[in-house]
Amino acid sequence: MLVGHQPKEFLLAVEALTVSFDGFKAVNDLSFYVDENEIRVIIGPNGAGKTTVLDLICGKTKATSGSIQFRGKELTRMKENEIVKTGVGRKFQNPSIYDDLTVFENLEISYPRGRSVFGALTFTRDAAVRDRVHEVAEMIFLKDRLNMSADLLSHGQKQWLEIGMLLIQDPDLLMLDEPVAGMSVSERAKTAELLNRIIKNRSVLVIEHDMKFVEDIAHKVTVLHQGQILSEGTMEKVQNDPKVIEVYLGH
């Protein structure tokens, strides 16, 4: 499946990626490839480097060496906001929303228009923006909370809001860091439903610990351990891999 590494065929091609923090290699010579419309889940024990991989892709952390190609563009040399413009969206582990703004304003800021200083100054809240905000708000179950200050939302609702903020950007690659962590059972079910709806026509890279959830959504699973790939393949294959059972699934 990964024969003849030709990055152009993949949406995302990570090759020989290494990052070292004062000599500690959090990610070590990592290579993996994500196809168009693929849902890839990264699992692994704590400290395996999962979040660091997402940080590297979205530009939050600079790679020590290696390359990240997205649609043939090299991301390691780009700034965060430029990476966003090429179509990469990132959700953080803790809900990262603007508490002082309303749900509507949170979504509006994420609407991909008027991103320069003068664009933002002359931005008008026209029908296209309003319709899109309403559409997304309906998807993320927050339709009747648009005028509510975001800090009044529950933890789960904040997670949804951040997913909505990414959705409104319409990225080609969506990266989610533990989207159901800290959610109640019913919220979890709704989130799975939400994710299944929004992953159409885009690729998704998810970090998640909840194995039931992973089984529900993953096309392919990558298991990371100490900054390297321990195993990769379908959920079934990974679950039966003795190495994976030993370091991760066993306990």
Added chain:
Amino acid sequence: MTDNRFFNRSELIGILVLAVFLVVVLPLTLDVFRLNLVAKYLTYAFVALGLVVCWGYGGILSLGQGVFFGLGGYCMAMFLKLEASSVENTKIQSTPGIPDFMDWNQITALPLFWKPFNSLTFTIAAIILVPGIFALIIGTAMFKRRVGGTYFAIITQAVAAILTILIVGQQGYTGGINGMTDLRTLKGWDIRPDHAKVVLYFFEVGCLFVCIMIAQFIRHSKLGRILVAMREKEDRVRFSGYSVANFKIFAFCIAAVFAAIGGAMFALNVGFMSPSFVGIVPSIEMVIYTAVGGRLSILGAVYGTLLVNFAKTSLSETFPELWLFGLGGLFIAVVLAFPNGLAGIWGDYVQPRIDRLISPRKPKPEGWTDSSVADGAPAE
């Protein structure tokens, strides 16, 4: 929908109240001396207004706004000084036609950088551009490298200290510690008599309202909301595709230009400019005006400035040694007890009562919130 790009209803009322207060009430009740004092206070309101945009909304604390106040003030003062230094006015000097302090420092020709200040058009452009470009340079150097918070505040203090030392040290070019004094006329129109003071006061109030409108426009634009968002979650803004540094630079430049306009007004209204308005102490005082008024409130900045300065004038006349302690204590008290200043007190305690009196239940328009930025309400 609130589609007005400048203000909503309660802000409009607030602006009108302030306008009536400044344009009608004060000129009718105060004598020219006191009115000129208010004019002096209001020059700091420009700085406070800039700090609301930069510090209140953007979360960028600058402790060096005196730098921009000074640059604007010195640009204006240079023009006025040149006009006051005509050959007939200065014929007793060894080199007539140059400012008196140059003559005292054995300078025999007008320095090159002074020459363009013979033109009022150039001077007005310089009042905006010199501080604007200087802020752009500092902002780019700092924010592109992600220097922020306390480090940025310390650097702005250093800049304020450096500029003061430079001005004091270069006596022959700047007038040194005494500053530029004895400013007389603007295009032949004497700025010293009482009626001129009144005209200048109204001109200044007009400029202040233009700046208030610009600040309101920024606040109600998406840029205003991005500044608030950035203050809370810088990374999220970055990963929503915005260049955080550019927005910070913009807010810092706006604050610098407002401060510079204030400085130019100071030179006009007060009739001199000196390094004592540039350094660290005045810069921190300006931050206190904003904090007292409420750092999220555009109109609060104006009231805060007036209030602290009135207190300063009356208290420092009676207890000159105690005033600085009072000012420090005031700052600590406001930050600890009323983080949103006068505007916060107004918004939390007074406004709700008024609202209840006027209309028992008011539906909120869509997409608008009071919590995004505390209401710019008048607080006297």
